[in-house]
Structure formats: C-alpha cells, structure tokens
Amino acid sequence: MTALTQSPAWQNLAALAEKIKTQHMRDMFAADPQRANKYTQAACGIELDFSKNLITDEVMSALQSLTTDCQVAEKRDAMFAGEIINQTEQRAVLHTALRNFSGKPVMVDGEDVMPEVLACQRKIEDFVAKVHSAELTGYTGKPLKEIVAIGIGGSFLGPKIMSEALKPYWFKGVKVHYVANVDGCHIQDVLASVDHEETLVVMSSKSFGTQETLQNTLTAKAWFLKAGGKQEDIAKHFIAVSSNIKAATEFGMAEDNIFPMWDWVGGRYSLWSAIGLPVALTIGYDNYRALLQGAFEMDEHFQTAPAEQNLPMILATLGVWYINFFGAQSHVLLPYYHYLRGFPAYVQQLDMESNGKRVSGDKTVTDYETGPVIWGSEGTNGQHSFHQLIHQGTVLIPADFMLPLNVPNQDDTHHAMLASNCFGQTQALMQGKTFDECSADLASKGLSDDELESLATHKTMPGNKPSNTFLFDKLDPKTLGSLIALYEHKVFVQGAIWGVNSFDQWGVELGKELGNQVLDKLVNTDAELNFDTSTNQLIAKFRQANS
Numbered sequence: 186m187t188a189l190t191q192s193p194a195w196q197n198l199a200a201l202a203e204k205i206k207t208q209h210m211r212d213m214f215a216a217d218p219q220r221a222n223k224y225t226q227a228a229c230g231i232e233l234d235f236s237k238n239l240i241t242d243e244v245m246s247a248l249q250s251l252t253t254d255c256q257v258a259e260k261r262d263a264m265f266a267g268e269i270i271n272q273t274e275q276r277a278v279l280h281t282a283l284r285n286f287s288g289k290p291v292m293v294d295g296e297d298v299m300p301e302v303l304a305c306q307r308k309i310e311d312f313v314a315k316v317h318s319a320e321l322t323g324y325t326g327k328p329l330k331e332i333v334a335i336g337i338g339g340s341f342l343g344p345k346i347m348s349e350a351l352k353p354y355w356f357k358g359v360k361v362h363y364v365a366n367v368d369g370c371h372i373q374d375v376l377a378s379v380d381h382e383e384t385l386v387v388m389s390s391k392s393f394g395t396q397e398t399l400q401n402t403l404t405a406k407a408w409f410l411k412a413g414g415k416q417e418d419i420a421k422h423f424i425a426v427s428s429n430i431k432a433a434t435e436f437g438m439a440e441d442n443i444f445p446m447w448d449w450v451g452g453r454y455s456l457w458s459a460i461g462l463p464v465a466l467t468i469g470y471d472n473y474r475a476l477l478q479g480a481f482e483m484d485e486h487f488q489t490a491p492a493e494q495n496l497p498m499i500l501a502t503l504g505v506w507y508i509n510f511f512g513a514q515s516h517v518l519l520p521y522y523h524y525l526r527g528f529p530a531y532v533q534q535l536d537m538e539s540n541g542k543r544v545s546g547d548k549t550v551t552d553y554e555t556g557p558v559i560w561g562s563e564g565t566n567g568q569h570s571f572h573q574l575i576h577q578g579t580v581l582i583p584a585d586f587m588l589p590l591n592v593p594n595q596d597d598t599h600h601a602m603l604a605s606n607c608f609g610q611t612q613a614l615m616q617g618k619t620f621d622e623c624s625a626d627l628a629s630k631g632l633s634d635d636e637l638e639s640l641a642t643h644k645t646m647p648g649n650k651p652s653n654t655f656l657f658d659k660l661d662p663k664t665l666g667s668l669i670a671l672y673e674h675k676v677f678v679q680g681a682i683w684g685v686n687s688f689d690q691w692g693v694e695l696g697k698e699l700g701n702q703v704l705d706k707l708v709n710t711d712a713e714l715n716f717d718t719s720t721n722q723l724i725a726k727f728r729q730a731n732s
C-alpha cells in the first residue's frame with residue numbers, strides 16, 4: 186500500500202463511505218431542513234449548491250483532513266510562489282501570474298515576471314484597438330474582419346470556449362474562426378468562407394513545433410498567396426503567439442507581430458496569456474481584461490477562503506470522494522446554456538491531460554485511481570440521450586449542472602423551460618423513484634398486479650446519484666474567468682491529493698513521436714516497414730490506396 190492509502194485520513198474516509206452507502210439522500214434532506222443552505226457556498230459570482238451529494242458534516246470534515254494531510258495548502262502556496270512544482274520538466278507553474286492584479290511581483294529564478302506580463306497585455310490591448318479601429322488593415326487597405334485562429338490543445342480549446350461563451354459580448358464587425366485539426370477539411374472550409382484581403386491569421390503555438398498548427402498555417406499561407414497576396418504582404422495577415430520567436434520569424438512572421446509566451450505557462454493553462462488574443466479580438470480588450478480579473482478573484486478566493494467555504498477545495502474533494510471511495514470513473518459536465526456548450530471539451534483537456542497520471546511523487550506507482558474521464562454536453566440535449574444511463578445504469582457518474590439565471594436577449598419561456606429541466610434533473614437523480622411510487626402510479630392507470638410488478642421494477646430509479654449545481658447571475662466575462670479558474674484549481678487540488686504531477690503530459694508526447702515516425706513511412710513509400718504487424722498492415726493499406 187502507498188502512504189496515501191495507508192493514511193488515517195484515507196482509512197477514515199473508506200469507513201465513512203461504507204457507512205453512507207447504506208443511507209439515502211432523500212432521508213438526509215427530510216431529516217435536515219437546513220441541508221440545502223448548509224451545503225451551498227458562493228464566491229466570485231458563482232453559487233455552488235453541493236447539497237445533493239452523499240455527504241454529512243463528518244464526511245466533509247474528513248475530506249478536509251485529507252487535504253491537510255496531503256499538504257494541499259502548502260502545495261498551492263508553492264505554485265503561486267513560482268517554485269519549480271513541475272518536477273519532471275523542471276518548470277514553475279505560473280498561469281496565475283498572467284492574471285495577477287495584486288500589484289505584487291511574481292518571482293521566477295529570482296526575477297519578477299510581472300513587467301513582461303504587463304507589457305504583453307499592453308501589446309494585446311494596442312493590437313486589438315488597432316484592428317477594431319481599422320488602423321491596421323490588410324494589404325489592400327480593407328479592415329481585418331475575419332480572424333482565423335489556428336492552434337490545438339491548450340492553444341485552441343480555452344480561447345474557443347471563451348469566445349463561444351461570450352457571444353453576447355462580441356465586438357461587431359469581427360468574426361473569429363478557430364481551426365485545430367490537421368484534417369484538411371476544416372481549414373479548407375474556413376478559408377473558403379473568408380476573403381483573404383480581410384483575413385488575419387493568428388497562429389498560436391507555444392512550441393511553434395506542433396504538426397497540426399504548422400501544417401494548417403502553411404495551408405493558409407499557400408491559400409493567401411494563391412488568392413493574390415504577395416510574400417511581402419504576409420506580415421500584415423499572419424501573426425503568431427509563441428515562445429519560439431526564432432521559429433516564428435523563420436516562418437515569415439514580423440518580429441513585432443509575435444506575442445510572447447513563457448516556459449512557466451503550460452499549454453492547457455495558456456489561455457490567460459497572449460494565446461487569448463483571438464478572444465480579445467472577439468470581445469474587445471475591456472471584456473478580455475474582465476475575464477482575467479474574474480480568474481484573479483478566484484485565485485484570491487482559492488488562497489484565502491477557509492477549506493469549508495473554498496469552492497475549488499470542495500469540488501476537488503467531492504471528486505476524490507466518489508473516485509476513490511465509490512469507484513466512480515467518470516464525471517459529467519452539463520452546462521444548461523448553449524453558449525457554454527464547449528465547456529466539457531475544455532475541462533476534458535484541463536483535467537485529463539493534467540491528472541491522467543499513474544505515478545505519485547518521485548516514482549511510486551499509485552495503488553488508487555486518479556483522474557476521471559470527463560465528458561458531457563449542453564442541457565437539455567443530453568436528457569434525451571445519455572442521461573438514461575446516469576439515472577438507471579450500473580455505474581456512478583457524479584454530475585456538475587450549471588445555469589445562468591439571466592441570459593441577455595433570452596426569451597423568458599425558453600429560459601424557464603431550460604431552468605426547469607436543469608433543476609428537475611438534479612432532483613430526479615437525487616430522489617429517484619421507488620418501486621412503491623411506480624406501482625402506485627401504474628395501479629392508478631388500471632394495470633393488473635402481474636403487469637404492474639414487472640413494469641414497476643423497470644421503472645424504479647434508485648436515486649442517490651450525486652450532483653453539484655452552479656448558478657450564476659449571468660455568464661459575463663468576469664464570471665466566466667472565475668469559473669474557468671475554479672476548475673483549474675479543482676484539478677490542482679486533486680493532483681495535490683493524489684501526489685501526481687498535473688503539469689506534464691508524457692503520454693501525449695509519445696503519441697506525437699510515434700505519429701511522426703509513421704508519417705515518415707507514409708511519405709517515403711519505399712521505406713521499410715519495421716513496426717508491429719498491425720501497424721505495418723495499416724500503413725501498407727494507406728500506401729496502396731494512395732499510390
């Protein structure tokens with residue numbers, strides 16, 4: 186056994202889990218009229234009702250003891266202080282510096298990084314103002330109305346969902362198109378829909394070495410030149426966000442049009458850096474700043490709120506509760522807000538790339554589960570498909586429901602229906618429907634005893650399924666910033682409890698390496714095939730189809 190699973194806090198939680206498995210949330214609500222109030226906490230415009238969880242005060246306090254034993258607060262402070270917490274890559278982890286409005290320095294290797302961060306923010310502000318006012322134009326003098334943002338992973342998912350979620354705040358006259366996949370269909374579709382004279386390509390790649398992003402940018406460049414642009418016009422239409430300035434200038438970007446990134450910002454945490462430039466172009470700099478401000482406020486909350494009120498700590502420990510003591514293997518995110526539909530895909534990378542790990546500390550292989558599968562989609566669509574399994578299937582899937590109470594320009598009837606579905610789902614998951622309730626329903630419809638028993642068995646729903654409900658007054662830029670930072674910190678706390686390095690991604694790197702070796706064999710069709718027989722066979726079939 187590892188030190189974690191042997192620890193008194195862990196053992197205590199294991200015993201509490203066995204005890205609580207014999208109880209039902211319905212009874213917990215009936216026994217305590219204050220339950221909803223007691224298990225609701227709010228911060229930064231986000232209210233979290235976590236009362237529909239399999240918890241008691243004893244459980245919550247045991248979960249807090251686990252965070253104390255795992256030194257979560259100390260690890261958090263080390264992150265904010267710029268210590269090298271990403272041990273396998275020997276890097277500090279300081280996306281929080283990118284939204285640091287405290288006026289205090291943030292030191293990395295003895296140097297304050299804030300002057301550089303603020304200079305980059307001023308550069309973004311200036312650039313956005315110039316594009317929006319048409320002071321910067323394309324090579325024929327037309328305003329730059331179409332932004333084609335090329336990036337993948339963290340250089341794509343975060344900015345994309347920020348732009349999507351903030352549709353009510355879009356700057357009129359500019360449209361952003363995000364492209365990630367190396368599948369040529371996507372970039373071709375986007376390029377076919379825009380006028381090259383009005384297009385600004387923002388190439389976002391921290392490394393400037395990611396295959397998909399490089400290839401899509403090359404395709405866009407070829408398209409631009411074919412459409413009439415000249416090599417010397419490239420600088421007006423192509424800019425980059427990268428920490429690899431040398432590679433970006435070699436590609437043809439003007440040095441002035443390269444926005445910096447730093448080693449101490451991980452890809453999936455980079456949306457707060459200039460990787461967010463397409464977002465600033467979509468919503469304007471003031472709204473973009475409000476996003477950063479919202480994240481900063483969540484950082485402050487995470488660092489200062491007591492554990493029992495600390496939203497990231499609460500969310501993270503509830504996750505650990507179900508993963509490690511109830512065998513939950515996935516967690517579903519259900520935004521009841523169309524513009525937030527991309528949020529599950531964003532959290533998927535954040536959580537699964539961060540905590541999809543199996544080694545704790547130096548080199549101990551864990552004997553406990555770590556990061557869950559994250560999935561989900563917008564409500565109410567999922568209700569007519571996968572919710573069935575959450576209600577009556579045999580696996581436990583904790584759920585996060587989220588709903589803005591006000592939506593700009595929303596039809597009241599639609600919004601009330603949306604909210605009623607959201608609340609009704611959490612209620613149904615919690616209370617279920619007993620065999621007796623189902624029987625009574627069926628008896629009132631005149632079914633015989635035999636028919637009734639069989640059908641009532643099928644219709645019985647155990648309930649006792651955990652969910653969190655997030656409410657926001659409205660999903661404005663500041664609240665969105667806080668929401669994203671909340672999930673970042675949740676992932677951090679879970680990683681700290683499990684003792685994994687949440688900031689590397691060696692599995693992803695292996696995929697890139699092997700993909701490149703295979704590409705070599707696809708392109709050099711005479712090259713000997715020396716992989717396993719299955720891979721060799723697949724490559725041979727591709728070669729044959731494309732010969």
Ligand SMILES: O=P(O)(O)OC[C@H]1O[C@](O)(CO)[C@@H](O)[C@@H]1O
Nearest residue numbers: 338339340390391392395452453
């Ligand atoms: O910004 P880059 O260097 O192109 O990397 C893109 C993405 O690739 C990854 O390294 C993994 O594929 C992510 O962490 C990152 O967000």
